[in-house]
Amino acid sequence: MSTKPSFVYVIYIASTAEKVFEALTDADMSERYWVGNRLQSDWKVGSPFALKLKRQGNDITGKVLEVDPPRRLAYTFHSHHDGLEHEGPSRVTFEIEPQKDQVKVTITHDELVPGGRVLEHISRGWPLVLSSLKSYLESGRVLRAPWYEEADAA
């Protein structure tokens, strides 16, 4: 068993597994709920993955590990901004379970550096991104974080 830390977050969304899977892989949808950040991949196993960041210009990069629509998606995740590059790639896995009138979405972000700053960044980031994704799918609204506003003003 790995001793590297992992981050797990669960959110329930009144939507279908297909719509959630689409939102997790579609560039235009990601730009809405990820507020300017944009997913880029052809979503074939082994293909490059990127999250084009609006502000830093240093994209998050990786490789597609698993694509099993509409249940499962995994990619490696390597940050290059704010001096995070040396921590190397970690791994993001989404599991999507349909329930009665909603889906349960579980994100597991693991293979992280113990005590590292990527862990700190993603622990802050995923609750916001997935809260925004839920709002986007349920009501068409998106949520902005205060740290986005600070970056825009800078």
Place this chain on the structure above:
Amino acid sequence: MTGAAQFRPNTVYITYIASTPEKVWQALTDPAFTRRYFGGFAIDVEPRQGGAFRLLYPDGRVHMSGRVVEWSPPNRFSCTWLVEGMPDFRDLPECLVTYDIEQAGGAVKLTMTEAHSWNVPDDILAGGRQGWPAILSSLKSVLETGQALDIKMEPPRQMMEAVKRAVAEKPWAKRA
């Protein structure tokens, strides 16, 4: 009166809601709201520090009881929790549940912290770790869309066994 210092945080759940701190406060403290997203339970709380806190089943029986540790609308609501309505659970030490509400850009950041005074096994923590995302996802939906989520919730099986074990062994009574 229970102080907050003896409790250490075990489970934290954060969600962002398109709402105002006042509305989030109301959703957490108004029985008409909690009944909708919190498994049918109605909150019954005396709105002051030291006041009584209860969560009631639809038929009025007590599910949870406790004391208000902090009542600071619309930013912080903290109270002790004791599960009264289930066998064995009522013999566990109470825990401390704190909601922090902050304006965060155009949204509200809600942070729930479940803290315990003893070394709680993961199998018992699993109950909250399974329940909070469902409860707070539903709260967010109620505030943003007016529609609650109908999520089936029951304590995990290994939790029931771990509670029985803890109640028999009372590890909290053995001070190091």
